[in-house]
Amino acid sequence: MPVAIALLLLSVRRERSSRAWLTGLCFGITFICTLLWWLRAVGTDAWLALSALEAAFFAPLGLGLALVSRLPGWPLWSSLLWVAVETWRGAWPFSGLPWGRLSYAVAGTPWEHGLPWIGMTGVSLLVAGTGAALAWLVVTRAARRAAAVLMTAGLAAGSLLPTVAAYPLEGEGSVTVAAVQGGVPGNDLVAVHREVTANHVTATADLAADVEAGRLPAPDFVVWPENSTAVDPFTDPSANAGIESAVDAIGVPVLVGAMVDHDRDPGQVLNQGIVWSPDTGGGDRYTKRHPVPYGEYIPLRDTGLLPTTYGQLSLIPRDMASGTRLEPLRIDGALVADAICFDVAYDDGIHAQVARGGQLLTVQTSNAMFIETAQVDQQFEISRLRAVETGRWVVVAATSGISGVIAPDGTVVAQSGRVVTEVLVEEVGLSSTITPAVRMGAWPGRVAVAGAVVSVLFAVGTYRGTNARRAPVPPEDREVART
Incomplete structure (x- = not known):
């Protein structure tokens, strides 16, 4: 350079x-x-x-x-x-x-x-x-x-x-986190979204069986990736039943990546990380702050100033609304700063959540479309650098790769393969130290x-x-x- x-x-x-x-x-x-x-x-x-x-x-x-x-x-x-x-x-x-x-x-x-x-x-x-x-x-x-x-x-x-x-970083205990990578058949997630959700349900149920048999430690919570359900789990009976069964099986909260209908504007959708608990169901949520223009929404759609139907733009019937949350999620007592896919490349949301008490960072991503390209590696490297910058452990959950667990010094403690179903279970540290960068x-x-x-x-x-x-x-x- x-x-x-x-x-x-x-x-x-x-x-x-x-x-x-x-x-x-x-x-x-x-x-x-x-x-x-x-x-x-x-x-x-x-x-x-x-x-x-x-x-x-x-x-x-x-x-x-x-x-x-x-x-x-x-x-x-x-x-x-x-x-x-x-x-x-x-x-x-x-x-x-x-x-x-x-x-x-x-x-x-x-x-x-x-x-x-x-x-x-x-x-x-x-x-x-x-x-x-x-x-x-x-x-x-x-x-x-x-x-x-x-x-x-x-x-x-x-x-x-x-x-x-x-x-210098000061520790505040630790939690055990499981990152579930359910896998996507092919690279068109939307076409097989029901199967993707089923894969994550099955992988979580298998994790519960391994925990019960003593083959794996019990996690304090589980992280599913972005688009682990591409339909609203609050209104879709099948998605809701699948998530409920997985959460009941593992018995701890699951951070579910879901597309949720906007409650005030039917022309918009929300890309969220939802804390789904065994007793209370869907609760605390983080909404993606930086949707991708012309990928997840069409800028200035109503003005007619920019194209809305050219090429694959017709595949975006609803615009993804931006989130505004700056506080970390509370999951089983831990304060978790969340980033969804390209959010990890932006400073604002991550810095704000860490500055407000986030003790570790999760990255939920769905990059099946790019699974055979360098995008997957580039994004994972940015996640590594976020760990170093913030002084936080980072847990990455991807639909089909690369998932991983990264220490605050940038060391990759665990990493999945691509286009496979895999579950990573690791003990990660918690910290409230605020680095000068943040x-x-x-x-x-x-x-x-x-x-x-x-x-x-x-x-x-x-x-x-x-x-x-x-x-x-x-x-x-x-x-x-x-x-």
Whole structure:
């Protein structure tokens, strides 16, 4: 990553505005089209459309990098500009797409250990700064190279320091959690959703039998994945009966991933994690905060401004509404921060729930459509990084893979295969320690955006002022001056 960023900075350094934006766009097309290659599982049109939208953010990035390259301290401003655009496209439009943040690729590297200290945004800045330092080493003159070497050495030290100074975490006991991966025949979950629900019911009943026989420890609660029932379990008799039988068999709460009809708007649906208890049935719920535009809802459907029936969009008859909950779920005495599928890529919901007492993190996901692609691996790596960032154990339950249990240091304690039925039962720790990353919340991104805007405005003003001073004097003005 630092080498790629260094090459981008060198490509646009002091370049004309009419060319710098094009260089940035070409970089973005190459990067994003490769990153989102897995989206072809939905359709080539979806892959090209989303890639085009996300790549477009790199055009102003290239332009901005060219402008700030004329400023003193340009490596810093360039790094801030990268992170600012990363923050921007991760929040807009339609809640953005954080996929492709530099920090989402640091699992297994020294940068990973900086996550609890400076968060995802801070680590992205560190990686971008390393790339900028490399570019500085290339272009700086020998007389000034010492400063570039010092900056590079400082970034290296900053990257390595957390590896020897891990953030201290305090434990608050433990619970035993079971993650059930029922399996999906094929990759079209909707077509076989009844069978998917039955698979999770059967797997949970088998778990109960293993517990009774002493082959597995008894869990304190069970986690089912997103879309473990694709119909409302409160109104569908078959889904309700299946869940009730599974919960009665295991005798502990089950966090069920379910599609629930909106109680006030029949044109909307809710994607929820529901705490289903043996005695009281469905209770506490978390609703997915970040539904996927054009995947789970159609933006501005009623305005007619954007397409609603093109291609596979006709398969979205109802829009998925966004959740607003910021408090963790209470499951058998434990406070559980929940994230549903792509929620794990967004900071806001996870940070809010952990800051409000969440003692562990669950990720419920349904990615059968992408099971043969890199999307599954990318999302699981983000889950690993969330464990490190928040200082929490993470339990991932997927419909067909990859499910897993991850320790706060990013170690994968247990992991399922793909396209199989599998149950993972592990003892996980609880903690209420709030890492600096969680305490800072969205502020690092806001500061990066503000710093980037100020640096670009200053660069524009400086550039215009310099050009004005260098502008040629017309002949008639020179004659007047001589006179």
